[in-house]
Amino acid sequence: MISTFVWLVVVWLMLWGSVDLGLVLLGCVVAVGVLVLYPLPPVRSRMLRRPHRLLRLGLFLLADLVTSGIRVAWEALRYGRKVRAAVIAVPVLSDEDYVIATAANLLSLGPGKFVLQLDRRERIFYVYALGVRSDAEVDRAREDVLGLQRRVIKAFGEPG
Structure with missing residues (x-):
C-alpha cells in the first residue's frame, strides 16, 4: 500500500x-x-520469490523480440504483399487472471503475433500469427505461445 x-x-x-x-x-x-x-484488493506478488525465473523470462522476451523482428522483416522482404498469416486457437494454461493478462500482453509485445481474443469460458487464446504458410508453422506458432505461457506461469504463477 x-x-x-x-x-x-x-x-x-x-x-x-x-x-x-x-x-x-x-x-x-x-x-x-x-x-x-478506491481501495485495491490485496495482491500477493511472487516476483521477488522467483527472481531467477523472472530473469529467464526477461531474457527469453529479449531474444524473442529480436528473432521475431528478424522473422517479420524477412517475411516482408521475401513475400511483400503476399505475406500470409493465420488465426490460431491456443489453450490457456492458467486460471489466474494476472497470469493470463501477463501472457497475453507479453505475447502481443513483439512483432508477428498478438492476441486477437481471449475466450475465458473456453480457455482459449485466439492468436494472429504472421508468416504462417504450413501446418508445421501453425504447430510451431502454437508451441511458441504455449512456451511463453509456461514461462509466465513459472515466473508468476502458483508454485509447482
Whole structure:
C-alpha cells in the first residue's frame, strides 16, 4: 500500500511537471483520497520469490523480440504483399487472471503475433500469427505461445 501511495504521488508530480512542497503535499492528499475511495484488493506478488525465473523470462522476451523482428522483416522482404498469416486457437494454461493478462500482453509485445481474443469460458487464446504458410508453422506458432505461457506461469504463477 505504501508503494502505491508513493507511486500515486510520483504520478501526480509528473502530471504537473514540477516539484515543490505545495504540490507534494497536495499529491499526498490526492493519493490518500484515491486509496480511501478506491481501495485495491490485496495482491500477493511472487516476483521477488522467483527472481531467477523472472530473469529467464526477461531474457527469453529479449531474444524473442529480436528473432521475431528478424522473422517479420524477412517475411516482408521475401513475400511483400503476399505475406500470409493465420488465426490460431491456443489453450490457456492458467486460471489466474494476472497470469493470463501477463501472457497475453507479453505475447502481443513483439512483432508477428498478438492476441486477437481471449475466450475465458473456453480457455482459449485466439492468436494472429504472421508468416504462417504450413501446418508445421501453425504447430510451431502454437508451441511458441504455449512456451511463453509456461514461462509466465513459472515466473508468476502458483508454485509447482
